[in-house]
Amino acid sequence: MTPDHHIVLVAPEIPHNAGAAGRLALATGARLHLVKPLGFSLEDKHVRRTGLDYWHKVDLCVWDSFEELQAAADDGANFWYLSTKTTRAHWDADFRKGDYLVFGCESRGLPESMVKAAGDQGIRIPMVEEGTRSLNLSTAVAITLYEAVRQVRG
Template sequence: MFHLVMVAPEIPHNAGAAGRLALATGSVLHLVKPLGFSLEDKYVRRTGLDYWQDVDVRVWESFDELKAVAGEEARFWYLSTKATRSPWSTAFEPGDYLVFGCETKGLPEDIVRAAGDSGLRIPMKPDSTRSLNLSTAIAITLYEAVRQQAPMW
C-alpha cells in the first residue's frame, strides 16, 4: 500500500518495528545504506525478528538510487522536525513514499531543504521533547495514510 523509507537507520529494533508495520499494512520497507546493523540471518534472529522473512524489504546503496528506480511520478513525503506541515493536512495516496531519517540526526539537511511542501512534521507540544522515537513516528504517519484509504479491511 505504501513505501516506508528509512535513511541510514542505526537501531535494529526500530527497523524491526517498521518491518512489522509494513507487514501489517501491506507496505514495502526500504532501508537506505549505511545501516547501523547487519541483516544477516543470525543477527535478525537474535533480535527476535521471527517475521522478517515475510517483510517486503529492499536495501538501497543510496537515496538517489531509490528515487531513480521509483521514477518521476512517485510521491515522496519527508518527515522532519524542521518541517511545518502535518500529516493530517496531507492527502496521501496508495504508493506514496514516507521517508524518515536516522535516529540521532534525522534526514540529511539537503533532503529536508529540497522537500519544500513535501516536508511533514508530527505536531508536538512546544518545548516538550526534541523528537519522537523513530518507530513511533513511522507508525503515526503510516496509520494516518492508511486511515485515509478506509475502509481498508
C-alpha cells in the same frame, strides 16, 4: 504487486527500529526500504527478534543510495519527508496509494538540505511541547504510516 505504501529508512542506526518498521510494513502491506549505510547487520538478532518470526515475510528492499531508490520509484509517486525541521503536520498531507514515507536516522534525522528541497512534501508529527526531542523512529513510522493507511483505505 505494488504496495499501497512505502516506508523508507535512510541510514538507520538501531536494529530494533528497523525490525519494528518491518513488522509495521508487514501489518499494513507496505514495502520497507533501507538506504545504506546501515548501522547494523540484517542478520542482527535484534532485527530478527523485533520482527519475530515474520522478518522473512517482510517486503524488503535495500539500496546503496537514496538516489538509486528514487530512480527506481514508480512515476508520479510522492515522497514525503518526515522531519522536526518543517511545520506542516502529517495529517495535512494528502497521502495517496504508492507514496513513500521517508525517515532519517535516529541521531540526526534527514539532512536539512533534503528537507528544504522537499518544500510542501516535508511534514512533521506535531508535538505540544516545543523543544521536545524527536519521537522514537519506529513510533514516528507507525503514526505516519497509519495516517496514510487511514487516508487511502478510508
